[in-house]
Amino acid sequence: MKQEKQDKKELIFDALEELMVTVPYAEISVEAIAKKAGIGKGSIYYYFKSKDEILYEVIERSYRRITRDYFETIRNLPEMSAIEKIKRLFISTVKKEFSKTERNMLTELHILDDRDIHYKMKTIAIQEISPILTELLKEGVDEGSIRTQTPRESAEIIVAVMTLFLDETIFTDSPESVLNKLKILSNVLETCLCTEKGSFDFLFEPRTFS
């Protein structure tokens, strides 16, 4: 009953996701989605209130997948120190490793043009990744390698800043500027978390993201 309804929704999600690989959302008609999903246009509105609702839920689904991947990846590295794990988290975020694992992902090139989606994705990303980092910060506090009394708040700020950094639409910088900013950032992180000097130097070491 409830499951079948969810399955149908999933079918519609898949259709939209697939179309979005080649066509921007704004140019995809509800009829096209229905056709791709192999159902009638009217049925779409039986499951969703509006076209935008489909989009929003598709994005949410994608990000939940990404988050789940993050969690699993990091959980499966128990021999590492918290800071080492954080390093891994940053690197995989920057490199957008997830786009390899998750094939039908919204983060694919074409989509990035769409401002509306871009914004929503960022919001969700921040909301989803912060809890992971919060956990890692707490781990670090327990280990003694990190010191903060407000891990959640620190995590949210850090994720927000990191995300902003990746937004090339705002900062279209020279490589030199990027390097300068990464140096500032590593400094900020050290201060923010009272870690040992050099803990976040990997951010601006050239080989990190190659």
Add this chain to the structure above:
Amino acid sequence: MKQEKQDKKELIFDALEELMVTVPYAEISVEAIAKKAGIGKGSIYYYFKSKDEILYEVIERSYRRITRDYFETIRNLPEMSAIEKIKRLFISTVKKEFSKTERNMLTELHILDDRDIHYKMKTIAIQEISPILTELLKEGVDEGSIRTQTPRESAEIIVAVMTLFLDETIFTDSPESVLNKLKILSNVLETCLCTEKGSFDFLFEPRTFS
């Protein structure tokens, strides 16, 4: 010749801006804009490629106005120290003082619902305000109250972070969390700019933003 063309565009900008005070952009038809501007619909497309182009340029115009205001306000306070000026900049940004000066402003309540606009505004805001802060940082460096080798990059990071902070759609926090974050932030700023301890305490002092 060229000037008259710009005047006509300005007329269309005014029309859209005025309509946006009461109706969200998505619900404003090109015909309505034309009517408000007192011209034919077809003429709109003589001056603009698309409806969105009008919007984008309107937003740009608004922000240039705001920026000009910021510049002037701060320039007209020569007796202050750089840090004092920065304080003023932060406070006026947070309080959105500009919405009083600029009446027909896009920043008005109604608009903020629109995600697309919201995103664009933020982008432009960051691009526009950063140069001002950069100037102030350089001033501070000359004064000796601030130390940084990369004022431009520092400014951009700071503005980006501050802007993010104001985005209640992402962080709907408890007052306590907000306070914690502001404390982190002031700490980050001090570190980032090597200022005297307590320089940015005003950020979390209760009376600052009342």
Add this chain to the structure above:
DNA sequence: CTTAATTTCGACCGGTAGTCGAAATTTGTC
């Protein structure tokens, strides 16, 4: 088997962004 409830459908509606060719206006030239 019959009836009720759920699910599917595509024709249809109101409304939109953008086009187009003709008309009006301005500019340039003698």
Add this chain to the structure above:
DNA sequence: GACAAATTTCGACTACCGGTCGAAATTAAG
């Protein structure tokens, strides 16, 4: 001033889209 060329204006028209709706099909219940 007259004529032609170039620029600017216009609103009817096109093509299409999101969302509605009532009827039809399918499934579940008694």
